[in-house]
Amino acid sequence: MKKYSRFVYTLFFVLFMISCTDSNKQESINSDSVLIDDLGNKFELTEPPKRIITLAPNLTEMIYALNQEDRLVGNTLYCNYPKEAEKITKVGDMLTMNYEVILSLKPDLVFITVEGNTKDNYDRLKEFGISVFVSNPRNYNDIKQTFLQFGKIFDAYESADSITKAWDKQLTEIRSQIGNRKKSALFLAAITPIMAAGRTTFINEFIEICGLENIVKESKINYPVFSREEIIKVDPDYIIYASKEELSKKYLTDIYAEWKNLSAVKNDKIIFVDPDLFYRPGPRFAEAVKTLYTKINKP
Known part of the structure; x- marks a missing residue:
């Protein structure tokens, strides 16, 4: 039950953090160079980040789905899919981070999520001068929006768009059989x-x-x-x-x-x-x- 105690703790944290992010939900992607994350932070893109860290399993999976895993230098102990993600340097367990390891990896950008990470994680990373992109997908449309943003960040928007359309097709096929x-x-x-x-x-x-x-x-x-x-x-x-x-x-x-x-x-x-x-x-x-x-x- 220890595992589920941690899950329950995370759920209660999510309830708290969502109140901070509802008013800053992702805006439509309407610029080739500027993106806005789920805390309302603006990112002006000049080139794709070469060294990234993901602090949640769903974000790690997005990186692999976009075939951008060569940029991934760090992730969490819970990042176990795909199997290759387990071989990446571990920087923490989502709630507790090893900032010494994070700094040693010299990331250009760190991706975090409301569901699991903490405000302290965010604040500490910012104190170290690290760029942090916050994601809070709460439904299917949010997931697609985040994925398309990742596509823009890594100059792979066409690929991201094609993949999301394939998801839509799969879901439409299921709905048609209900x-x-x-x-x-x-x-x-x-x-x-x-x-x-x-x-x-x-x-x-x-x-x-x-x-x-x-x-x-x-x-x-x-x-x-x-x-x-x-x-x-x-x-x-x-x-x-x-x-x-x-x-x-x-x-x-x-x-x-x-x-x-x-x-x-x-x-x-x-x-x-x-x-x-x-x-x-x-x-x-x-x-x-x-x-x-x-x-x-x-x-």
Whole structure:
């Protein structure tokens, strides 16, 4: 559970930081030389950065998706995809950074994200005179916008544009197969406490694109906490839970015995997914949707 305690901590940090970034969401890309990050910082581009560090797995994945990994000199302990990313010099674990290592790598630009990194990380990097690009993709459109910005930063916009159009095509194909099904779903972000992915999260888009309805309806909180009784009351048709371990529905009913009467449990509609794929708002978004759609429609 230590792993999930860290995740829960990160979620609460996100709730705090989002209030600082909502008013500075990415502006449209309307200049060939000037970009604005999610804190409203302006970057005037003269040439692509030669040495970069990424402080979040989703940003690392974007670098590889754009074939710009030769510029990557540092990333975090959680940057494990693609496999080659594990070989890059590690500068921290997202929350705690080794600034001595970062300085030794002499980066031209460091990419950080609201989801996982801290304001202290940002402030310290700025104190050292390091250029920092802040990303906060909160939905699919944000992911595309960030990716297109990366394309501009690395003089690879045409490639980025082509890739995002391929994502759109994949999602359109899935949507065309949905029909009128309106089953309900609970995406468990954590079990103790019971924390669900809300409608304001990119995870909600996975649910809706696959033709399911999120049980979280009115809450404006990204990851609201539910009581065990509330889950029984809403009785979801599907329960989706991200775990690296091989689990079964017994895992959930061992924790909450009364859940054995839930429709999702009785009908064997408990779906386990890879957290690395589903918790990263990055270039594998369409892959995650396809994975969930396949699991939902498994005979």
